[in-house]
Amino acid sequence: AQTVTQSQPEMSVQEAETVTLSCTYDTSENNYYLFWYKQPPSRQMILVIRQEAYKQQNATENRFSVNFQKAAKSFSLKISDSQLGDTAMYFCATSGTYKYIFGTGTRLKVLA
Amino acid sequence: EAGVAQSPRYKIIEKRQSVAFWCNPISGHATLYWYQQILGQGPKLLIQFQNNGVVDDSQLPKDRFSAERLKGVDSTLKIQPAKLEDSAVYLCASSPGPLGEQYFGPGTRLTVT
Numbered sequence: 001a002q003t004v005t006q007s008q009p010e011m012s013v014q015e016a017e018t019v020t021l022s023c024t025y026d027t028s029e030n031n032y033y034l035f036w037y038k039q040p041p042s043r044q045m046i047l048v049i050r051q052e053a054y055k056q057q058n059a060t061e062n063r064f065s066v067n068f069q070k071a072a073k074s075f076s077l078k079i080s081d082s083q084l085g086d087t088a089m090y091f092c093a094t095s096g097t098y099k100y101i102f103g104t105g106t107r108l109k110v111l112a
Numbered sequence: 113e114a115g116v117a118q119s120p121r122y123k124i125i126e127k128r129q130s131v132a133f134w135c136n137p138i139s140g141h142a143t144l145y146w147y148q149q150i151l152g153q154g155p156k157l158l159i160q161f162q163n164n165g166v167v168d169d170s171q172l173p174k175d176r177f178s179a180e181r182l183k184g185v186d187s188t189l190k191i192q193p194a195k196l197e198d199s200a201v202y203l204c205a206s207s208p209g210p211l212g213e214q215y216f217g218p219g220t221r222l223t224v225t
Contacts, residue, residue, distance in 0.1 A: 032211075033212065035213065037214075044115075044218050044219070045155075045205075045216040050213060091154050091155070095211045097211075099168065100145070100160070100210070102155050103154055
C-alpha cells in the first residue's frame with residue numbers, strides 16, 4: 001500500500017527566508033512519481049514541482065527545489081526567498097500504477 | 113488551453129436531499145479524478161476514471177455516491193441521500209495519464225444542513 005506522511009501541520013517563515021517542508025512516503029511500486037502541490041486560500045490546487053523516482057537528480061523550479069532521498073523514502077520541499085504569495089497549504093503526493101495518494105498537508109504562512 | 117471546469121461552485125442542501133456535481137476535464141485528458149476534501153485535510157480520492165472505465169472506486173461510499181463519465185469526457189458525481197458529514201469541497205482533476213501531474217478544477221463547496 002502507498003502512504004504519504006507530512007509531519008508538520010503548520011509552519012511559518014519570514015519573507016525572504018528559506019523554509020523546508022518534510023514528506024515521507026512508502027510504496028511498493030518500482031515506477032512512481034512524487035509531487036508537491038500548492039493550494040492557496042480559496043484558490044485552486046496547482047503543481048509546484050515533480051520528481052520521477054528513477055531520476056537521481058533533485059528537481060528544481062525557480063525558488064522551489066526538492067531533496068529526494070530514495071532509500072530513506074523522503075521527499076522534502078525547499079522554498080528559497082519566501083514570498084507572501086507562497087502562503088498556502090502544501091501537499092505532498094505520490095503516484096504509482098493507477099494509484100495517487102496525497103498527504104495531509106502543511107499549512108505554510110509567510111510573514112511580512 | 114482551457115482548464116478543468118466544475119459546476120456548481122457552491123451548493124447548500126438539507127440532509128437526505130440529493131445533489132449532483134459536474135466536471136469537464138481538459139481536452140484530451142484520459143484520466144479523471146473526483147476527490148473529497150474536508151476542511152483542513154488533504155484530498156481523499158473517491159473515484160478515478162481512465163477514459164470511461166473505473167480504475168479505482170475503493171473509497172467511494174457506494175450506498176449513497178455514484179459517478180459516471182460519459183463517453184470518456186465529462187463526468188458527474190451524485191450524492192443521494194446526503195448526510196451532514198458529506199459537507200466538504202469536491203474537487204475534480206484530470207491528467208493525460210494515471211501517473212503524471214494532475215490539473216485541478218476550482219471545486220464545489222457543498223454544505224449539508
